[in-house]
Amino acid sequence: MSGTAPSEGMFDCRNAYVATLEELAADDPRIVAVVNDSVGSSKLGKFRDRFPERLVNVGIAEQNMVGVGAGLANGGKVPFVSGAGCFLTARAMEQIKVDCAYSQANVKLCGISSGVAYGELGATHHSIEDVAWLRAIDKLTVIVPADPWQTGQAIRAAVAHDGPVYLRISRMPVPELVRPDAPFRIGVAETLHDGGDLAIVASGTLVHRAVAAAELLAADGIGARVINMATVSPIDEAALAQAAATGAIVTAEEGLAHGGLGGAVAEWCARHAPVPMRMLGFPGFLPTGSAEWLMEQHGLTATGIVAAAREVLQSKRGG
Amino acid sequence: MTDKLNRNNMEQRAAHIRERAGWMRQRLLGMIVAAGQGHPGGDLSATDILASLYFDVLRIDPAAPDAPGRDRFVMSKGHCTGALYSALAGRGFFPEAELDTYLRPGSRLNGHPNRIYLPGVETNTGPLGHGFPVGVGIAIAGQIDGADFRTFVLTGDGELQEGSMWEAAMLAGHRKLGRLTVIVDRNRLQQGARTEDTNALEPLADKWRAFGWKVAEMDGHDHAALLQAFDAAAAPRDVPLCIIAHTFKGHGVSYMRDQAGWHHGVPNAEQYAAALAELEAEAGR
Helix, strand or coil, X not given: CHHHCCCCCCECHHHHHHHHHHHHHHHCCCEEEEECCCCCCCCCHHHHHHCHHHEEECCCCHHHHHHHHHHHHHCCCEEEEEEEHHHHHHHCHHHHHHHHHHCCCCCEEEEECCECCXXXXXXXXXXXXXXXXXXXXXXXXXXXXXXXXXXXXXXXXXXXXXXXXXXXXXXCCECCCCCCCCCCCCCCCEEEECCCCEEXXXXXXXXXXXXXXXXXXXXXXXXEEEEECCEEECCCHHHHHHHHHCCCEEEEEEEECCCCHHHHHHHHHXXXXXXXXXXXXXXXXXXXXXXXXXXXXXXXXXXXXXXHHHHHHHHHCCC | CHHHCCCCCHHHHHHHHHHHXXXXXXXXXXXXXXXXXXXXXXXXXXXXXXXXXXXXXXXXXXXXXXXXXXXXXXXXXXXXXHHHHHHHXXXXXXXXXXXXXXXXXXXXXXXXXXXXCCCCCCCCCCCCCCHHHHHHHHHHHHHHHCCCCCEEEEEECHHHHCHHHHHHHHHHHHCCCCCEEEEEEECCECCCCEHXXXXXXXCHHHHHHHCCCEEEEEECCCHHHHHHHHHHHHCCCCCCEEEEEECCCCCXXXXXXXXXXXXXXXCCHHHHHHHHHHHHHHHCC
């Protein structure tokens, strides 16, 4: 998509994904890649050239791709099953549920170009339901990295973790985030901006926008705590308790707000610490348009997050 | 067990399988009667195949169920747990007495096999069309490593109406998975009707050949024929093998044989007694 080509200082997380995978595969013969004719869109051409016998291309057959991944795990491999997020998750949902999660197979599922990266191609190619679907499945870890560094860290963590993981890999350009020098851990969120008036809980491509929003709010004397909730399942409850302690929460994600990260935060707050919330995300099937245009239309920008923050602060103050 | 048998003596090997299969039939019917539910039709069509695999063919060690070099067996027709569990218990993967807990609350013997609870199960199955692709993945892992373990998958015939089965068949043929064997339990019945009246599978052998597979066909209740087919499967080959085992649902219990109604029927006390009497008479033959 021409609309998602990274500009200077912006990165396509697929590059961090494949670079890390190649680095790990050089030392770990268990690592294999499984693709549904998606060598190019998964950027695995170099991996195939370096490790030809460890690139399993099943052709255009997602159900088989995930089942084969579970079988490779049974045979002692650590398969990275990579395909466009829209097809990988929707077509192979029962294989993800039964062969991977219920069987606790050591499969790493990589939903490439997730969210609305394929904006102009329409709702068939948008993967905005994936997080909502997959976080409903027991014993499946769901990770939505926010930048290249975290993508690489998440790949390493997924290899170290014995069990099924879904990694949502974006091609939408994002900057490297400035963050405290702390290693990524599955299930542990990171706080990227401090503030006590409200919390912004974001994932993936929305995290850098949330940081920008917090800076805009700070200029107006509003303190926003920004939490990068990279692991959506299992969610970091301690981080949510801190978010709820501010008394107001905005969630932001490149996917359905209902059922996704927003849904997860709302469920936790309803049970433990009800606070006013605004949930930024997509409402459902989207029209054609570039990814950036679709995100602007639904407030998934720094200014959109600022507007939602002002609204939720009104609710917090009883306005 | 097989160690004590002369592997060159087919008559002796077949007699051993016949005895084990008879025991499995009695055991699984008892489990179904006690539980008040189950799938006796498909259990009984698959019994001789499973008995041949578990009591002769598979190189497996119940004391090391996760040994990397073990042969793999995947029960793609995961609903036939009466047959699978009796084979696993008979082979020593868990105590035989545990078969009496079949389908009880909290039992490890769930309606469909679960590898998290139960040693000897390779992957959780139940929904049709899942086990075969997993078996293909196992065989690919072996192919990448040049390992010498073999992978066996048992599918129902109705299960071949699932598209994922043909995705897997196509890939196995393409990759020439010579250490993979699929057995089709060709009992010609699915849940409510004949396969050929529902969504016809024939010409079935031609379909497998067209996907790059070698095909063998035999009477799936003939123990010597099954063992010969599995012996042949062990010989070096460069394509996957499909064994079409012609079977009857309910085989071994005359009133159940070839009757769609026994897909998931449960015998009453009188029927159960008649079935046991018939199986005991057969054992004494």
